[in-house]
Amino acid sequence: MSNRRNRRLGGWVRSGHGAVAEFAAENRYGVRDRATSGSASCQPASQFARKMTAMPVREVAGTTTPKPNTVYVQPPNKCVIAKDGALTLVQRTERLNIAIDHFFESLAEERGSRAIGIVLSGTGSDGTAGLRAIKAAGGLTFAQTVESAKFDAMPRSAIRSGFVDLVLPPHEIAREIRRIADHPYIRRPPSDPEEIEKAAYRQADDLGRIFLSLKKQMGVDFSAYKETTLLRRIQRRMALHRIDKLNRYARFLRDNKTEVEALFDDLLINVTRFFRDKQLFRALKKRFLPALFKNKSKDRQPELRVWVPGRATGEEVYSLAICILEALGSRLSKMRIQIFGTDLSESIIEHARAGIYPSAIEKDVSRARLKRFFLKRDSTYQIHRNVRDICTFARQNITADPPFSRLDMISCRNVLIYLSPQLHKRCIPQFHYALNPGGYLILGPAESVGLYDELFELVDKKNKIYAKKKVPTPHDANLAPLQGFEFVRAKARSTSPGDAAFNAQLLQMADRITLGVYAPAAVVIDRELHVQQFGGRTELFLEHMPGPATLNLLQLVRPNLVADLRAVIQRAIKTGKPARKERALLKLKGRIYEINIEVVPFKIPASGQSWFLIIFDETTKGTKLQKLPRALEKTGAQREVTDLHRELAASKESLQAIIEEQEATNEELKSANEEIESSNEELQSTNEELETAKEELQSTNEELTTLNEELSNRNLEMMQLTNELNNLLASIQMPIVMVDNALTVRRATPAARGAFNILPTDIGRPLSELRPNIDVPDLENILRDVIETLGTHDRKVTDKDGRRYSLRVRPYRTTDNKIDGAVLTLVDIDGTKECDAAKIGNRTKDVSSRK
Secondary structure, eight states: OOGGGOOEEEEEOSSOSHHHHHHHHHOOSOOEEEOOTTOSOSHHHHHHHHHHOSSOEEEOOSEEOOOTTOEEEEOTTEEEEEETTEEEEEEOOTTOOOHHHHHHHHHHHHHGGGEEEEEOSOSSSTTHHHHHHHHHTTOEEEEEOTTTOSSOHHHHHHHHHTOOSEEEOHHHHHHHHHHHTTSHHHHSOOOOHHHHHHHHHHTHHHHHHHHHHHHHHHOOOOTTBOHHHHHHHHHHHHHHTTOOOHHHHHHHHHTOHHHHHHHHHHHHOOOOOTTSSHHHHHHIIIIIHHHHHHHHTTSSSOEEEEEEETOTTSHHHHHHHHHHHHHHGGGGGGOEEEEEEEESOHHHHHHHHHTEEEGGGGGTSOHHHHHHHEEEETTEEEEOHHHHTTEEEEEOOTTTSOOOOSEEEEEETTSGGGBOHHHHHHHHHHHHHHEEEEEEEEEOTTOOOTTOTTTEEEEETTTTEEEEOSSOOOTTOOOSOOOOOOOOOOOOOOOOTTSHHHHHHHHHHHHHHHHHHHSOEEEEEOTTOBEEEEESOOTTTBOOOSSSOOOBHHHHBOGGGHHHHHHHHHHHHHHSSOEEEEEEEEEETTEEEEEEEEEEEEEOTTTOOEEEEEEEEEOSOOEEOOOOOHHHHHHHHHHHHHHHHHHHHHHHHHHHHHHHHHHHHHHHHHHHHHHHHHHHHHHHHHHHHHHHHHHHHHHHHHHHHHHHHHHHHHHHHHHHHHHHHHHHHHHOOSOEEEEOTTOBEEEEOTTHHHHHOOOGGGTTSBGGGSOOSBOOTTHHHHHHHHHHHOOOEEEEEEBTTOOEEEEEEEEEEOTTSOEEEEEEEEEEHHHHHHHHHHHHHHHHHHHHHHO
16 A cells, blocks of 8 residues: 555454355455464465455564555464554463454554554454454444354454444455545544644534434433544544535435444443543552442441442443452452442443453453353353343433432542543532541542542542532532423413403403493502502502612602601501591692592402502692782682691601501511511421432432333343243253252143143142152152262162153252252153164164165
8 A cells, every 4th residue: 555545454263264265355454464473474364365365464573664565474373462652472372362453452552543443254252342442442343244254253252242344244344444444534533632622613503403313313412522632433434434514414414324323332432441440440449449348348238338429331340340259358258349330321331230241351350260260161251140230221321310328439430531620620529418427439540530639539649539529519500300491382372252251351341441431530459559550540649760670669650649647558557447538639730739648448259369459539620830819828828838737747747657657567577587587497408308318219219210221121031031041941852850959840841841840830839749750769769969069869660651761860059059849850761762673763764774
């Protein structure tokens, strides 16, 4: 290949070279083949490589700088890694017998998004873990179709893991690589964080549409996650579909549900392994776990609760579980352990629940741990049931869902680095709330608690282990689920003439018109003198002054009427009876009006609140102010003095009413203030209790939901195993009976019904109540002896027809190697001999016929 297209690509095959030949025939790039381990030399592989391609074939020796258009062959009993732009040989050991995974992981670390991993025909599961590392680093992964593979174990394992981007025959893999090689993501992969951030800012609208598609289908809002990381993963998906514009990919995503799921899984993929950062687990085992155990020993029912958010592929969860079990040792029976593993992806959670991992874990897990905590299944390892039983996996969004509660440890390593500062500020207080006093929070090397160092104390700087401080969780910590906005449309109401409500509205409108034309001016006020309703024409008595709008009656009434109005209202409030002020004078625009003011208190039965009807009654039409004749000046002066005296008396009455009102108000305010302070303290205490109860209920509900989901999954798994066992027993043409320690029939094959006289309804009955057709009078003694001694018992027996059988009794062993009953098997001796005789007779006839 040319320097302009200097990619690093690994294609591997364990057995046979057909797939490599087919790939190389279509490929202009370099291919790295692996010699079969254990061969005397790599000569056969080299010879085959030279036959299948015209490119030079080289054996990797020492440190080799790869050149374009060259095939590199790995020597036997060696491993190749990519380091510092070169291929380097390392010695293979028994613990390092996974050459492809080892190379792929080094390639992912070396080349990042420019790495391409291909798994072709081969046996075992080598390469699966390596593809995961390449995909997590942003590279592209391929696997050969199972149908086209001569040995399908390797591609099948890779495909089943979910870490393969494209599954194609070898020749189509080569063509696909050529097609996507010129995509900007491959040709010029983004590496500068500032450049990526600028690109995300320029394409914010398109990213928003992509986030909306993810939220609609998957229920997760990624808009608050770090856009730089998300954009790299999105561009990787664009390269696979050969889409170069983000707006085109947003449209493609909107109409493609399968791609939405694939992008969702890509955004959540991460690289982890068992006992990652071994120094951390040593510190936990030697220092921090013993401290927790010591504190728990004082409890009546000791319980250790751990939460691992965002890393639910299982490695981190099971590593902590194994570490805890080892640290507990003989004290295991005295403590209940619960470890919660949560993630956003259902597929990742299902993988973790199964607890099945490729043989690549051998390089991270010691032999002793593999033997004690794992079960070997072909080329994979499965976590032992005892470890899985203390681990619960569930789907949870740490940025939106309530946290678990009463936890002793939270391991949230390398999760916060993908979150925005806004989500970071939400998560840290949540962790503080979830932990018990003195509980531990474990973060990744590049993470910290940020501004919340008053909540946590850094107790192990090297391993980033924090201890919860005994301080209250901030009140602004949002522990409730985040919800989107809900829009509610108001329903239109029908007002057609046919409705009964229409007639009432019609009558109400007629009354309003009548009152407006003929009724006196009036207003309805409350005890605070705020106008609630206007009646009649009030413009002569009330006016709106410039400034802020108000409905206070004393600010609306004409200034000449304020004193009289205040006094009469106070009398009505004080006595609770109607009060009246006659011949109050109103001077307005050169005219004098005499006004009667009446205040009528009333109550509405439904509410019990006091209201006041203020009626303004004009007794005389306005009289113009004019100069009086000299003869009447004295009389006019006397009248004016009289009016002034009347106004003064009204003012005094109003002033006295104001003073009394003010004193009463002050007393009421003082009493109310004391009550408010007392109520405020009670409300604050009650509010804190309610908030605490609410948070505990939310956490308990989340935990119950998680446990219910785990129980449902285990029930489904149990049903599947039961169905498989029933079908297996039904297909066996041999009498087999299983009994428990109490010699009660547990299961029986259909063939056992004749020999042991067992009907389907006899399941659960004691074997002693049955009457077998075989002659074994001491059958119960035999069964008890086998259960107690763990040995086997063989005996020849006959049935009632004289037919001979071989009876074998073996102990019933559980997966935990416990004895829980016995298994009886009958072999028909006479039937076997008759069959053999028939075969011999047929052969004799054949020989005779040939002669």
